[in-house]
Amino acid sequence: MSVQEPMDPQTRVVILGAGHGGGSVAAFLRQYGFAGPITLVGEEPLPPYQRPPLSKAWLKGEATAESLALKPLEFYAENNIDLRLGVHAVAIDRASKTVAVSQGEPIAYDVLVLAMGARARRLTIPGADLKGVMELRTAADAEKLKTALGAGKTLAVVGGGYVGLEAAASAISLSAKAVIIEREHRVLARVACEELSNFFQSYHAARGVTFELSAGVEAFVGVEGQVTGVKLADGRTIACDAALVGVGAIPNDEIAKAAGLECNNGVVVDLAARTSDPAIFAVGDLTQRPMPLYSRSVRLESVPNALEQAKAVACAVTGRPLAAPEVPWFWSDQFDLKLQIAGMPFDADEIIIRGDPDTAKFAVFHLKQGCIQAVEAVNAAPEFMAGKQLVASQKPVARDKLVDMSISMKLVAV
Amino acid sequence: MAKITFVEHNGTEHVVDAKNGLTVMEAAVKNNVPGIDADCGGACACATCHVYVGEAWVGKLDKPSAMEESMLDFAENVESNSRLSCQIKMSDALDGIVVTLPESQH
Numbered sequence: 001m002s003v004q005e006p007m008d009p010q011t012r013v014v015i016l017g018a019g020h021g022g023g024s025v026a027a028f029l030r031q032y033g034f035a036g037p038i039t040l041v042g043e044e045p046l047p048p049y050q051r052p053p054l055s056k057a058w059l060k061g062e063a064t065a066e067s068l069a070l071k072p073l074e075f076y077a078e079n080n081i082d083l084r085l086g087v088h089a090v091a092i093d094r095a096s097k098t099v100a101v102s103q104g105e106p107i108a109y110d111v112l113v114l115a116m117g118a119r120a121r122r123l124t125i126p127g128a129d130l131k132g133v134m135e136l137r138t139a140a141d142a143e144k145l146k147t148a149l150g151a152g153k154t155l156a157v158v159g160g161g162y163v164g165l166e167a168a169a170s171a172i173s174l175s176a177k178a179v180i181i182e183r184e185h186r187v188l189a190r191v192a193c194e195e196l197s198n199f200f201q202s203y204h205a206a207r208g209v210t211f212e213l214s215a216g217v218e219a220f221v222g223v224e225g226q227v228t229g230v231k232l233a234d235g236r237t238i239a240c241d242a243a244l245v246g247v248g249a250i251p252n253d254e255i256a257k258a259a260g261l262e263c264n265n266g267v268v269v270d271l272a273a274r275t276s277d278p279a280i281f282a283v284g285d286l287t288q289r290p291m292p293l294y295s296r297s298v299r300l301e302s303v304p305n306a307l308e309q310a311k312a313v314a315c316a317v318t319g320r321p322l323a324a325p326e327v328p329w330f331w332s333d334q335f336d337l338k339l340q341i342a343g344m345p346f347d348a349d350e351i352i353i354r355g356d357p358d359t360a361k362f363a364v365f366h367l368k369q370g371c372i373q374a375v376e377a378v379n380a381a382p383e384f385m386a387g388k389q390l391v392a393s394q395k396p397v398a399r400d401k402l403v404d405m406s407i408s409m410k411l412v413a414v
Numbered sequence: 415m416a417k418i419t420f421v422e423h424n425g426t427e428h429v430v431d432a433k434n435g436l437t438v439m440e441a442a443v444k445n446n447v448p449g450i451d452a453d454c455g456g457a458c459a460c461a462t463c464h465v466y467v468g469e470a471w472v473g474k475l476d477k478p479s480a481m482e483e484s485m486l487d488f489a490e491n492v493e494s495n496s497r498l499s500c501q502i503k504m505s506d507a508l509d510g511i512v513v514t515l516p517e518s519q520h
Contacts, residue, residue: 067440075444079446386487
C-alpha cells in the first residue's frame, strides 16, 4: 500500500480509553517516532494493563499488578504521554475538535482516538444488584472475584462463554466449586462449533465443574443483601457464595453516536481504523471493522485485534504504510488446555477434525470449498500456526492429509 | 538485574536492564523496544516475540518446551538460534545476553 503523508509533528493526539488498545496506540506512536503531544484518558485508576490474565493467572495469584501493566508507570512521564487516570470523556465536539471530560477543562485534539472498549452486558433480573453478583472486565472486578473464591466456596457462573469457562477452571484450581448455567444447550454456543463445545464441557465436568444447560435464569436470591443462589426458570435454585455473570459485552459507543459518528454495533471504521470523521480513529472492542478475508465487517473482542488497529493508527499519524490485514486470532487457557483459534468459520461448508479429542490434542478445521476458513486447535500448536497461514493464503488443502495427524501440517496444502 | 541488548533488524541497539525472573519479552515490551509485539502477553500462543539468540548465549538457555518448539517450527524466518523471548527467563547467568529481532513478527 502507498505511504501516507505524515501528519504535522505538532499534531495533538488525544486517546480516550486507557485499556490495551488505547495504551498501545500511545506506545506505538512513540515507537514509530511520533514526537507530538499525546493525552491518554482512562476511566480506571490503573495505567493500561492486560485483561486476558484476569480470569486466569490473576485469579490464581500467579500475576501481579506490575506484571499485568503494559508499561511501568514511569514510562508515560518518560515518554511525554499525559496520562489522566480516573477521568472519562463526556462528549466529543467535532466542530471545535474538543472533548469534554469528567474532570478538568475540555481537551483539544487534532487527532482523536476512541478506545473506550466494551462493558459487560448486565442481566436486568431481580437480585442483580445483590452483593456477590459480579462481572469480570476490570482488575477491580477480578480482585472482587478472587476474594470470593476460597476453598469450599461455590461460584455460580451465568453464561458458558470463554470468560465463564476460564473463571470456572480457575475456581476449581483454587479448590472452590463451580457451576456453569447456560441458556443454550451447549457451552461456547455463540463462538465455537459443537465438537469443541462438547469437548470443553466434558473436560470441565471431569474436573468437577457442574453444568445447567438450556437453563434460563429468573433471579438472584440472597440473604441480607448478599447473593446465596441463582433461581432458574424451572423453579430450582442453585446455591452459591458468589455469582459471575459472563453473558457478553456491549461496545461503549454512546459518545461516538452522540457526536454523529457512524455506528453499527460499535463505531464503524475502515482498515486504517478511521471512523466516518477523518480526524477520529477508533480501535479495539469498540469497533465494527472490515474483514476483507471474509468480505464482511465484524466487531471483535480480542487483544490481537486491538493491537493491529493500534498499529494502523500509529501508521496513519506517522505516515508509515499500513500493514496487510492480519488473520484474526484468539486464545484461551483452561486447566492444562491451550485453545488457539485462527480465522472465523464464515460460510464454512465442511468440518474436518484432525487428532482425537479424547487425547486432548486435536484441531477442528472449518473449510469453504476446500480452503481453511478457521481452525480451532486444542493443545495443537502446529495445527494453529499452519492453519493460520493457510487461512491467510486460502490455498486449498488435501482432506486426506489434513485429517491424518501423522502427516505434517507443512504438507497439507494441495 | 541483568542487561539485555536488543538489536533491531535495521541494526539499532537497545540496552535494557531486566530484573531476574522477568522474561526477555517482558523486558522488551516494558521498555517499548520496537519489533517484539507479544500479542498474547506471554502465553506462548502467538510466536510474535520471536528472537535470534546470540551464539554465545544459546547454550546457556533451558531447552525449549514442546509447545515452544512447535510454535517456532511454523514461525517465519526461523534459524537454529530462534527462540520465543517470552520463554526466556532472565537470571545473573544471562547478564549481557544479545538478541536480534526478525524483520517482521507476522
